[in-house]
Amino acid sequence: MAGFRRGGAVAALRRIASRAPSPSVREVHAVQGVSFVAHRGEAIGLIGSNGSGKSTLLQAVAGLLPADRGRVFTRGQPSLLGVNAALLNDLTGERNVVLGALAMGMTRHEVRRRYDSIIDFSGINEKGDFASLPLRTYSSGMAARLKFAIASARPHEVLLIDEALSTGDARFQRRSRQRMAELRAAAGTVFLVSHHHRTITDTCDRALWLESGTLRMDGPAAEVVAAYEESTAGKGR
Numbered sequence: 001m002a003g004f005r006r007g008g009a010v011a012a013l014r015r016i017a018s019r020a021p022s023p024s025v026r027e028v029h030a031v032q033g034v035s036f037v038a039h040r041g042e043a044i045g046l047i048g049s050n051g052s053g054k055s056t057l058l059q060a061v062a063g064l065l066p067a068d069r070g071r072v073f074t075r076g077q078p079s080l081l082g083v084n085a086a087l088l089n090d091l092t093g094e095r096n097v098v099l100g101a102l103a104m105g106m107t108r109h110e111v112r113r114r115y116d117s118i119i120d121f122s123g124i125n126e127k128g129d130f131a132s133l134p135l136r137t138y139s140s141g142m143a144a145r146l147k148f149a150i151a152s153a154r155p156h157e158v159l160l161i162d163e164a165l166s167t168g169d170a171r172f173q174r175r176s177r178q179r180m181a182e183l184r185a186a187a188g189t190v191f192l193v194s195h196h197h198r199t200i201t202d203t204c205d206r207a208l209w210l211e212s213g214t215l216r217m218d219g220p221a222a223e224v225v226a227a228y229e230e231s232t233a234g235k236g237r
C-alpha cells in the first residue's frame, strides 16, 4: 500500500481488488439456487423471515452484489429504492430532488418540469416548507416518502423497492399504490420487499417466499402470503 493514503479511496479499492480468501473470513450464502422469470407489468412481492435473503436478492438483481454463481438477466437498468438509498443528509430536500433526478438520467429541463410534482407527491411540504430544510430535519417516514417520490418520478424498466413504502403513513401508502400501478402500466416490473403482508397482497399480484436463502414458494400473492402465515402461525411463542 506504500504510496497510498491510508483510508483513502485508492487504498480501499486496492484492498477490495486484492482480497483473497482468508481463514478468518466466514462465507455467508445469503441466497442460493433461486431461479425465477419476472415479466413486464408484474408487481412481485418478496416475503420471508428476517435474514431469509430478500434484500440480498434485490441487490443482486440491481447489480450491486454480483452473484458468485448463476446469472441475472434484466432488460434495462434496474433501480433499487432501499431504505438506505443515497439521499444526502446535509442537503435540503430541494437539492436532493434535483441531484437524485439528475442521477436517474433526467435532463435539467425535465427536473425543472417535474420538480413541483415530486415535492407534492412526497407530501414533505404539507407541514411547512420542509423542501428548503436539510434532510436531517426530516422524520424517517418523510425521508422515505421523498426517496420514493424521486425514484418513481420516471418510468423504470425494473423498480426494486425495499420496505420503503411501509414507513409512509396510510395516506402516502395509498398514493404509492396508485404510483406503483402507473409504473406497472408503463410496462415496468416492480419488486417490493415488505413484512407488511397487507401491503404485498394489496399491491402485488405475485409473491416469492424466501426461506434461508432458497425459494420456498412462487405464486399468486394471496396464496403465497397465506401459506407463509400458516407456516409461521404458532412459531415464536
Ligand SMILES: Nc1ncnc2c1ncn2[C@@H]1O[C@H](COP(=O)(O)OP(=O)(O)OP(=O)(O)O)[C@@H](O)[C@H]1O
Residues within 6 Å of the ligand: 028, 029, 030, 048, 049, 050, 051, 052, 053, 054, 055, 056, 057
Ligand atoms: N454484508 C454482509 N455480511 C455478512 N452477512 C450478511 C451481509 N449481508 C447480509 N448478510 C446475511 O445474509 C442473510 C440474508 O440477509 P438479508 O439482509 O438479505 O435478509 P432479509 O431477508 O432482507 O432480512 P430482513 O427481513 O431482516 O431485512 C442474513 O443471514 C444476513 O445475516
